[in-house]
Structures are given as C-alpha cells and as structure tokens.
Amino acid sequence: MGSFAKQEHKGSHSADVSAELLFAIASNDPVSGHTHNFYRYPARFSPLFVREVIRQYSRPGETVLDPFMGGGTAIVEALALGRKVIGVDLNTLAHFVSTVKTTPLSNYDVEVLEEWLADVQDVGRRGIGEADQPVRNLPRHLQKTWADLMAQVEWLPLERQQNFVRCVLLKTGQWAIDCKELIPSGADTLKQFANHFHEMIQGVEEFVGTCRMEGIKKSKIRQNRLLLCRSTAGLESESRLATVSKPTLVVTSPPYPAVHILYHRWQVQGRRETPAPYWLTAFQYEMARSSLSLYSLVSGFSSFAPISSSLASYSVDSCPRYPRYTSPFPELGPLLKRAALLVRG
Secondary structure (H helix, E strand, O other): OEEEEEOOOOOOOOOOOOHHHHHHHHOOOOOOOOOHHHOOOOOOOOHHHHHHHHHHHOOOOOEEEEOOOOOOHHHHHHHHOOOEEEEEEOOHHHHHHHHHHOOOOOHHHHHHHHHHHHHHOOHHHOOOOOOOOOOOOOOHHHHHHHHHHHHHHOOOOOHHHHHHHHHHHHHHHHHHHOOEOOOOOHHHHHHHHHHHHHHHHHHHHHHHHHHHHOOOOHHHOHHHEEEEEOOOOOHHHOHHHHHOOOEEEEEEOOOOOOOOOOOOOEEEOOOEEEOHHHHHOOOOOOOOOOOOOHHHHHHOOOOOEOOOHHHHHHHHHOOOOOOOOOOOOOOHHHHHHHHOEEEOO
16 A cells, blocks of 8 residues: 655645556566665555656655655665655664665676675685574575575675675575475575676666756765655654654555565465565564654644545555555544555555
C-alpha cells in the first residue's frame, strides 16, 4: 500500500489525475532501474508510481518525506528527480539498505572493491571466517561461505566500501535462500555474489548519472538526503530536521496492520524463519517494529490538502484484487480520508 499527502501552496499542481499517474498505478512492470534491485524489501511499491507522484506533486529542489521508507524506493526516486529527501524507519535493515542505495562510490572505491573481489575469489581465502554461533535455520554450508566473505569485508578501508559489500551479500543471501526450496551450493553462491557485485556497481553509476542530469552533483547526493533510524512518533520534534527544508510532499508505504509480513527475516525451505539478514549486515538480531504514527507525524507539519477522491476511488475501490483497506487504528481514518491517497499494488 502506498500513500501520499501534498501541501497546498499557490501555483501548485492541479488535483486532477493525469493519465501518466493512472498508468503508473496500474503498471505491473517489474521493479528495475537505478539501485532498486539491491534488495527486495517486503511490500515495496512501484518505482514508476513513486516517480510519477514526486514529479507531479513536487518541484526540483523541494523536500520529499517518506516516514516509513522501508527499502528506500521513494528515497532513490526523489534524489534521482533532483529533490531533497527525508527518510525514516525504525528497522535498522531498512535504514542500512536505503543508505547503501543512495551512497555514491568514487573511482577509488570501485578500484578498491574490484581488487577486493578478485582477492576473495582466490581459493586460498576459504575457511578463514569464523561463525561464533549457528544462525538459526541458515544452512550450515552457506554460513561457512558467507562467514569467509564477512571476515574479509573488514579488510576494506572505508565504511561505505564495507557497507556496499555487505549489501551485495544481503542480495545474494536473499537470492539463495528466501522462499527457496532448493538451496544452492557454496560455489554457486560465490559465483552469484560476483555477478551481483558487478550489477550493483553499475546500478550505483546509473543512479549517480541520473542525479547529475537532474542537477545534483555526485559530491552533493548525501547532502540532499537525511535518513533517520527511529520511530516516526515525535518526529516533528527531531532536532536533525532543522538541517533540511520543510517537506512539501509525503509519499510512503505504511506498515500493514494485522498482516504478517517478514520485514526482518527470510523464510527457508517453507516457513522456517532465519534472522540471517541482520547477521549478514552486522546488526544484532532483532524484531524490528514500525510505529504507526502517521497521524501525529503529519499533524506536526501544518495542514495537508486532499489530493483526489476520484484517484483514491480508482486505486483502491476499483481494483478487484484487493478489498477495501480498513485500518484497526481508528485515529488514522480522518487523516487518510482528508489528506492521503491510498493505492494497492
């Protein structure tokens, strides 16, 4: 589910729904482009939809806010369209993925990373990693393979280089075991790791190139984003918000109330769950929660105008695949009716 709210100001866009936005909502195109495929974050929404919303309801240089940023789809698209962006999520994995997706790599970084990859592919580097304790439900041969790579990540001199490699590991781990019946061998996993490595280098370069075309230099990308690992509750009092301009657009995919979604774990050969994503990214195992405080968040940013009841009707009520969304949190109802657009997909 996605939602957005737009502040009214003189000369702003019309509330009429464009054909481009309706097309974006209805599109079933696979997620692709930029750094979007670094990690398949659960319940993510379409970059095409986010791109069109940001393009139509904000201007270059304005600030976009995503209070439940998840895998960073809105963060990537906002920067790629020349906007500044604020992203918030209580989940440390979400914050990590969104950060890596929007962190440029220098020519020096790429050179060091390529040398590192060539070195770790040497068979002499096997068996050097140590797994302190078994990771629950993670196949033992993969834990050994990945422990070797994780030990060698520490050899990289810069944190952004280490985080990039950990994200490659995360993507490869998801490819290998999440919702899979057949688990690949360690050798096949290493080959896929190298493939993902090169694909993700290209993804960063594409993202940086698009930002440059929209007026954000490579050296300025990180200055145009503020990513916070915290609850949205009380966000209006966050001191770090003083460093960025006031948001003119909120676009987000809020948590699904009363729906079991594994934001923080993978399923191995059926319904066995593993916290391997946190192990691969060097975070403590944890049950990440998201705070449903969109009402208090938006109320702290002045008033928001309705977008379009006809578009909300189109995107929710007219889609036969999904029932009408009913929130068990009644305090959200007035806000969603007054200020937000809900879409499913």
